[in-house]
Amino acid sequence: MRFLRNLLFVFLLATTVACGGEKDYVITIETSHGNIVAVLFDDTPEHKSNFIKLAEAGRLDSTEFQRVMKNFMIQGGDVFTKENLPPQDWPTLPAEIRPNYYHRKGMIAAARQPDDINPERRSNGSQFYITIGKVYKELELTTDMEQLQKSLMKYMELGSQVDLKNEYIRLYNEQKFDSLTNLILSKRDELEASLNVNLTKDFTKEQIEAYTTVGGVPHLDKEYTVFGEVIQGLEVAEEISNVDTGYRNKPNETVYMTVKVEKMSRKKIEKEYGYSYPDVK
Secondary structure, three states: OOOHHHHHHHHHHHHHHHHHEEEEEEEEEEEEOOOEEEEOOOHHHHHHHHHHHHHHHHOOEEEEEEEEEEEEEEEEEOOOOOOOOHHHHEEOOOOOOOOOOOEEOOOEEEEOOOOOOOOOOOOOEEEEEOOOOEEOOHHHEEEEEEHHHHHHHHHOOOHHHHHHHHHHHHHOOOHHHHHHHHHHHHHHHHHHHHHOOOOOOOOHHHHHHHHHHHOOOHOOOOOOOOEEEEEEOHHHHHHEEEHOOOOOEEEOOOOOEEEEEEEEEEEHHHHHHHHOOOOOO
16 A cells, blocks of 8 residues: 555656646736746756746846847846845856857847956846847848958058048948948958958858847857747837936836746747747757
8 A cells, every 4th residue: 555655656746747847937027118028948947047036036026127228138137236235245147058049139148247257157146138139131140240340440551442441431420330331341252352361250040040030139149148038028128228328328217127927838838929949959
């Protein structure tokens, strides 16, 4: 009899675990502009667990989106400033930078200190950002723009490139930056041949498709931990990114958040929000 009871217990435990694996957490970030709904990734377990614990404890409530930038991102969740914790005591999380997650529009990633003081790229223990970005042309996306600019500066010093230099200066002074970018990109092949440099930036087909259709912030890829994705209310995040700001990109009118967590079956999440879970790599 005892053996049967133990066997039944093991069976029930296994069933519970299996059912639990079919459920996930739905994150709802409530703001005065509307709600943002998200899921967090299983293969960034430190970040997922930490965010859920903060939200369930109510610690993210009454924090704000304190840094917002049009065509870039919105950043918030500064729990430790709200709780008056000295910066030197702020907890961090180990980086969980996965190659299959990148900064297309609507991704959730962890803020962090720069590499010079944080070479391990550890994440801030509470602050996160939601990517907005922009839609790229493929040539612009797949070009190393920093190296292209440096190469062009060197090229324009040649005596044969006076006309190019004058055109560059004219467009810059007239603040015609789109035309200036087009001019710079048009010289890529010429610069590669003349200066014997490689100005190509590698992206996967999936990344190129995303950044040239949906958009995003590709220069942050492989630099920050992406640990979640907005599945509803992305237009709310975009609206917040467009508000008037002051010093350090802080909104003139404070945008507070309340964060709620609900456990829901993955099938219901997929049906209700039209979301497809990514393959874990």
